[in-house]
Amino acid sequence: MSGSNPYGQDSQHHVLSVLVQNRPGVLARVSALFARRGYNIFSLAVAPTEHPDYSRITIVVDLASAPLEQMTKQLFKLIDVVRISELDPRFSVERELIMVTVKATAEQRSQIVELTNIFEARILSVGIEALTVSLDGSPSAIDDFMKALHQYGIVESQRTGLVALPKLDRAAPSATSSATSSNATHSSQGKAR
Amino acid sequence: MKEKLTGAQALIRALEHENVDVIFGLPGGCILPAYDPLIESKIRHILVRHEQGAGHMAEGYAHVTGRPGVAMVTSGPAATNLVTPLCDAYMDSIPMVGITGQVPTAAIGTDAFQECDTVGITRSITKHNELVMSAQDLPMVVRQAFYIATTGRPGPTLIDIPKDVLQNEMDWYWPSDDEVRDSLPGYRPNVKGHTKMIQEAARMILAARQPVLYVGGGVLKARAAGVLRELAELTQIPVVTTLMARGAFPDSHPLCLGMPGMHGTATAVTAMQKADLLIALGSRFDDRVTGKVSGFAPDAKIIHVDIDPAEQGKVRRPDVPIVGDCRLVIEEMLKAINDLLQSGETQADVGPWRSRVSGWREQFPLAYDQSEPGAALKPQFCLEKLRDGAPEGTIVVSGVGQHQMWTSQYWNFEEPYTWVNSGGLGTMGFAVPAAIGAKVGRPDKTVWAVDGDGCFQMTAQELVTASLERIPVKIAILNNSYLGMVRQWQEMFYGERFSEVNLSGTLPDFVKWAEAMGCVGIRVDDSQEVESAIDKANSINDRPVVVDFRVAEDEKVFPMVPSGKSNDDILLHHSQDSRREFLR
Numbered sequence: 001m002s003g004s005n006p007y008g009q010d011s012q013h014h015v016l017s018v019l020v021q022n023r024p025g026v027l028a029r030v031s032a033l034f035a036r037r038g039y040n041i042f043s044l045a046v047a048p049t050e051h052p053d054y055s056r057i058t059i060v061v062d063l064a065s066a067p068l069e070q071m072t073k074q075l076f077k078l079i080d081v082v083r084i085s086e087l088d089p090r091f092s093v094e095r096e097l098i099m100v101t102v103k104a105t106a107e108q109r110s111q112i113v114e115l116t117n118i119f120e121a122r123i124l125s126v127g128i129e130a131l132t133v134s135l136d137g138s139p140s141a142i143d144d145f146m147k148a149l150h151q152y153g154i155v156e157s158q159r160t161g162l163v164a165l166p167k168l169d170r171a172a173p174s175a176t177s178s179a180t181s182s183n184a185t186h187s188s189q190g191k192a193r
Numbered sequence: 194m195k196e197k198l199t200g201a202q203a204l205i206r207a208l209e210h211e212n213v214d215v216i217f218g219l220p221g222g223c224i225l226p227a228y229d230p231l232i233e234s235k236i237r238h239i240l241v242r243h244e245q246g247a248g249h250m251a252e253g254y255a256h257v258t259g260r261p262g263v264a265m266v267t268s269g270p271a272a273t274n275l276v277t278p279l280c281d282a283y284m285d286s287i288p289m290v291g292i293t294g295q296v297p298t299a300a301i302g303t304d305a306f307q308e309c310d311t312v313g314i315t316r317s318i319t320k321h322n323e324l325v326m327s328a329q330d331l332p333m334v335v336r337q338a339f340y341i342a343t344t345g346r347p348g349p350t351l352i353d354i355p356k357d358v359l360q361n362e363m364d365w366y367w368p369s370d371d372e373v374r375d376s377l378p379g380y381r382p383n384v385k386g387h388t389k390m391i392q393e394a395a396r397m398i399l400a401a402r403q404p405v406l407y408v409g410g411g412v413l414k415a416r417a418a419g420v421l422r423e424l425a426e427l428t429q430i431p432v433v434t435t436l437m438a439r440g441a442f443p444d445s446h447p448l449c450l451g452m453p454g455m456h457g458t459a460t461a462v463t464a465m466q467k468a469d470l471l472i473a474l475g476s477r478f479d480d481r482v483t484g485k486v487s488g489f490a491p492d493a494k495i496i497h498v499d500i501d502p503a504e505q506g507k508v509r510r511p512d513v514p515i516v517g518d519c520r521l522v523i524e525e526m527l528k529a530i531n532d533l534l535q536s537g538e539t540q541a542d543v544g545p546w547r548s549r550v551s552g553w554r555e556q557f558p559l560a561y562d563q564s565e566p567g568a569a570l571k572p573q574f575c576l577e578k579l580r581d582g583a584p585e586g587t588i589v590v591s592g593v594g595q596h597q598m599w600t601s602q603y604w605n606f607e608e609p610y611t612w613v614n615s616g617g618l619g620t621m622g623f624a625v626p627a628a629i630g631a632k633v634g635r636p637d638k639t640v641w642a643v644d645g646d647g648c649f650q651m652t653a654q655e656l657v658t659a660s661l662e663r664i665p666v667k668i669a670i671l672n673n674s675y676l677g678m679v680r681q682w683q684e685m686f687y688g689e690r691f692s693e694v695n696l697s698g699t700l701p702d703f704v705k706w707a708e709a710m711g712c713v714g715i716r717v718d719d720s721q722e723v724e725s726a727i728d729k730a731n732s733i734n735d736r737p738v739v740v741d742f743r744v745a746e747d748e749k750v751f752p753m754v755p756s757g758k759s760n761d762d763i764l765l766h767h768s769q770d771s772r773r774e775f776l777r
């Protein structure tokens with residue numbers, strides 16, 4: 001994933017926000033399904049939700065590998081999957097976090113600190129010859145940051161993968177065009193197998 | 194005070210509460226505790242010779258009864274032996290519940306003796322599976338397993354139970370329907386089709402000039418054969434029944450065109466190709482039916498009724514997708530059509546289409562070359578005799594290969610649930626154990642398995658089970674000394690370069706083998722002996738019978754749509770080649 005943005009403007013990515021029962025093996029079920037059906041994943045993030053019985057898995061899927069509709073329908077067949085929201089990038093807020101350890105000689109250090117300020121990144125750890133910095137932002141901001149740091153030499157880096165939620169409605173609740181309505185949601189109630 | 198039970202006692206009691214009347218299985222280390230309370234239980238246990246047999250028996254039982262079959266085996270190698278039947282049941286949407294022993298919870302992950310990752314291995318071939326970590330969970334897990342296996346699109350579920358979970362104590366309880374439902378917030382199968390879509394479908398059906406009802410196994414799962422017949426008769430639309438749906442519509446019915454697909458009748462295949470509307474009912478546009486997808490039914494609009502939303506648009510985008518149970522949806526469709534008719538709407542004239550279809554039926558019946566006197570017996574001839582001699586309501590089971598296709602072609606299926614076969618997975622070795630399971634489920638019916646000599650050798654040992662348990666199934670081996678279906682492909686597509694398909698014309702001695710397993714064995718070499726052998730087999734009801742029909746080695750299944758080709762390129766029996774242009 002380093003270097004070019006795997007889910008940049010022109011790539012065929014889509015975000016699935018999958019609410020699952022918080023049970024052993026549920027991540028294995030989801031990832032096994034993607035593997036078995038030949039669906040590609042760009043990134044996957046999973047963590048418990050505000051409700052201890054449920055976890056949310058945010059998956060950035062590659063639409064070049066299969067139609068989104070098949071992916072969501074097949075995912076839905078997993079008994080532990082309770083709800084899937086398809087988050088169209090245009091109607092959602094997306095965030096990712098990266099931590100980077102970058103080489104930083106005495107001369108370069110100030111340049112790197114400056115970049116960190118420009119990108120509103122944070123310095124997490126300072127070594128003799130290196131700095132570890134973190135940035136949360138959109139995937140493209142993270143890409144830009146990585147490009148800027150590249151010349152100094154990246155020692156190692158770790159991206160979390162994307163997490164996303166629907167954009168909130170700015171209009172009054174009665175307004176017809178709601179941001180969330182642009183994001184198809186399949187809840188278990190209307191869900192069939 | 195709540196009643197204290199061991200996990201094992203709770204398991205068996207839960208199975209009793211699920212009205213399980215028979216378990217197919219074989220004990221071993223980790224499942225041992227569960228076999229102890231079984232002694233007191235009223236549930237019958239059938240001790241198999243190989244766990245694959247237990248799984249296929251459970252499937253055969255489920256096929257003919259509609260109730261979930263249960264297979265119980267131990268951990269490790271026994272669990273892996275159950276993998277093939279689970280996958281088979283998954284592909285053919287057969288309700289079954291597998292129960293496997295597992296190493297004690299503390300030993301999980303240590304490569305303990307006979308440990309394997311059963312839930313990991315079976316994850317993609319079960320509708321759902323569960324490793325039970327506490328005895329207290331057992332009743333709920335059992336209820337969930339049966340509920341999931343039998344509702345929505347049916348399928349296999351698996352419960353993996355560590356030995357200590359079977360030994361530990363628990364407080365008995367039996368969850369209510371609501372508790373089961375609430376415990377599965379992500380599982381809400383949709384059975385009722387969308388009204389608007391059903392009305393739209395009704396209008397399309399009345400407007401179509403060249404419609405075909407494309408009936409799949411889902412119609413049988415939904416117990417919808419009755420309403421299907423009403424729909425066909427009301428609209429006079431011809432019906433094709435896929436390999437999984439044979440029997441869903443009577444073969445003798447004037448609207449029945451038989452089986453479509455790779456070895457379907459020329460009429461069924463061509464009618465679908467020329468249709469302007471396909472009404473797909475519980476069928477899934479399998480590659481064996483569609484041939485090359487881009488060339489499949491090019492002018493047809495599609496109404497697709499399926500309880501599994503993921504089938505909608507998976508292969509072919511439907512014009513009208515309807516997610517729901519086939520029986521409920523067809524009932525609603527009938528109402529919608531009748532409403533339209535009553536409001537003065539009329540149906541387009543399907544008369545010309547029906548006469549065109551009838552023309553094909555006359556021109557292209559199933560055909561084979563009768564054998565010359567003294568020459569080798571023809572498998573199709575044996576099947577015709579078997580069919581004609583079979584008592585009414587006979588259940589026929591098959592293996593996988595040429596004999597399977599011939600059975601599907603030459604049998605006359607008049608009733609639902611009289612045909613049991615492995616369609617989606619194509620599992621050689623399915624027939625013998627599945628027939629045993631079918632006979633256990635329907636002891637009142639004659640059960641004939643039509644098997645290949647190759648298939649038979651994969652699971653024949655279960656005839657020992659059948660003899661000892663007094664399950665009088667009848668097995669007809671269409672013994673062509675070859676892996677015939679593979680031989681056919683090598684002959685037709687590999688320039689007759691036969692590679693590893695000859696099974697030997699001499700070994701094994703199927704009659705001696707049958708006798709060694711407690712069955713009656715009969716060998717038939719000559720067409721003169723066919724009928725008397727069949728009569729004899731039909732008259733034996735106290736033990737299994739094996740008839741070894743020594744048939745021609747080089748017979749091929751026709752018609753055939755070669756793999757990857759369009760259905761328009763169907764190969765006919767040579768006697769019909771000259772009439773080919775009638776299919777246009």
Ligand SMILES: Cc1ncc(C[n+]2csc(CCOP(=O)(O)OP(=O)(O)O)c2C)c(N)n1
Pocket residue numbers: 592593594595596597619620621622644645646647648649671673675676677678679
């Ligand atoms: C377990 C398994 N292995 C291999 C195959 C591939 N296969 C399909 S049909 C067939 C030949 C079956 O031979 P036989 O049982 O003699 O039936 P025939 O075709 O001769 O009627 C084979 C090997 C299969 N379907 N299943």
Ligand SMILES: [Mg+2]
Pocket residue numbers: 645646647671672673674675676677
């Ligand atoms: Mg053979």
